[in-house]
Amino acid sequence: MPAGQTDPALETLLLPFADVLLSWPGEGGALFLRAREGWPLHQQALPGLVCAQSFRADALALEQAGFTLVDDEADDGRRYPLVMVLPPRQREESRALFARAIARTAPGGRVLACVENNEGARSAQDDLARIAGAVANLSKNKCRVFWTAPLQGAADPALAAQWATLDAPRQIEGGRFTSRPGVFAWDRIDPASKLLVSHLPADLAGRAADLGAGFGYLTAELLARCPGINTVDLFEAEARALTLARANLAGQQSRAALDFRWHDVTAGVGSGVYDVIVTNPPFHTQGRADRPDIGRRFIAVAAEALKPGGRLWLVANRHLPYEAVLSETFGNVRTVAQSDGFKIVEAIKAMPTRTPSPDTRAAGKAALRRGRY
Structure with a gap:
């Protein structure tokens, strides 16, 4: 430890x-x-x-x-x-x-x-x-x-x-998904994730990541609602959940390129790779106490992993203090919705600031002297 x-x-x-x-x-x-x-x-x-x-x-x-x-x-x-x-x-x-x-x-x-x-x-x-x-x-x-x-x-x-069979995989949601005891929100669709899905815009496109993918619900809905998504990398630290995600998304392999990664998101997932990230970050570990530092780390990792102009769609409990790290790491942040104790946030990574070339600066000074500005 x-x-x-x-x-x-x-x-x-x-x-x-x-x-x-x-x-x-x-x-x-x-x-x-x-x-x-x-x-x-x-x-x-x-x-x-x-x-x-x-x-x-x-x-x-x-x-x-x-x-x-x-x-x-x-x-x-x-x-x-x-x-x-x-x-x-x-x-x-x-x-x-x-x-x-x-x-x-x-x-x-x-x-x-x-x-x-x-x-x-x-x-x-x-x-x-x-x-x-x-x-x-x-x-x-x-x-x-x-x-x-x-x-x-x-x-x-x-x-x-x-x-011995009490935690065996079983169907939930009328057979749409397979889950098992011990996985997060194993016997239902988590209401926070469901709220996030209801606000996902159809124009999300390109390469996406699902951070803390669980048994694959957010990815399944992202693919169903956003035809422009062509690739999804699913990052999940719990191998039991990732195995379920593979099964639940097996029919989507022809729809988009899917990569299932047994990975701890807090260790980072790459830099400047994704156009879209969706996440319902965890905020507990072994105990019951809130661990907002985990969610803050997910946000920082998402900011690093997105391309300039890339979009993060996040759901979290309303009381969790994520606003500071969102403001520090993203150029544009807005609260899309608040309902039933949850908040939906869209954060867009800032475009890089371009430094004018020497020729451009010289031309600008000459124009200023001629009274054009």
């Missing part, structure tokens, strides 16, 4: 080893689902640790720290004496992850998990106990870490099999 940041759930997850309540596996290694990088992973040797993480920024941090990454949804048949989990907030996704954790545990192995108290720690512990049997627990840092006894499979195999 970046210097100065803390991750109490990650720190608490590893307390049973620091307190010698559990021993790190001598052989066979460990699988860490929804893994995050941070100093607690470097306090002791963790031989054989492999990590699974579908969020790009976290996955990249783990790779840069030297950890091996695997796909938690692609079962390679390997079983581990320890499977660690940092469960997500969405309950169906969390239950499915617990079921997968048990399925990836070797006979006699354990599942170990940790959740912050205000993110549903007790409910998560109870969920794991329902399919794994009795669990032990330890509380610290306003978190709860809990772990199973040595397992011989699920204590309730039928329930575990049911839970």
Whole structure:
């Protein structure tokens, strides 16, 4: 994790080893689902640790720290004496992850998990106990870490099999889109995105980017409403969402060139590349507190990525303080609409200021002397 940041759930997850309540596996290694990088992973040797993480920024941090990454949804048949989990907030996704954790545990192995108290720690512990049997627990840092006894499979195999499919992709909006639990606004069209779409002008044209594309809704509507759009690059940090976007836009490949990029927008997306950018930027990370700095960074990245005269169409919660960065980075900014707690903004990148050539300046001075100005 970046210097100065803390991750109490990650720190608490590893307390049973620091307190010698559990021993790190001598052989066979460990699988860490929804893994995050941070100093607690470097306090002791963790031989054989492999990590699974579908969020790009976290996955990249783990790779840069030297950890091996695997796909938690692609079962390679390997079983581990320890499977660690940092469960997500969405309950169906969390239950499915617990079921997968048990399925990836070797006979006699354990599942170990940790959740912050205000993110549903007790409910998560109870969920794991329902399919794994009795669990032990330890509380610290306003978190709860809990772990199973040595397992011989699920204590309730039928329930575990049911839970394993709880976050499976499914159709929404009458079959128009495929989504799944855990993806942003997974079971509906987000009202902010819907409001943005209702104000998109038909004259948007050229090469476009969708920053934080989710399961592809904004791109689908951009292509439907703006015939001049010929290319869309979709940037999405959550691999699970990007896979859905590929499926949802498969029928649009003949309509426009589409490129699906598993990418953290805050790292930048290029300079002077796009004619149009649409975005409903995120303003939360792991916790519930507002993170307007993320949205401000999306706006700054959009300003850099647009060509001069390029247009940003943005939707955000009305209370989020984006006006300063919009004014600083764009030549023309207007609030198109405000409704139901949201605001729609169009921002146009300024054209470069041209410096007159020496010949032009000399001609202008001569004309001034002749009294033409």
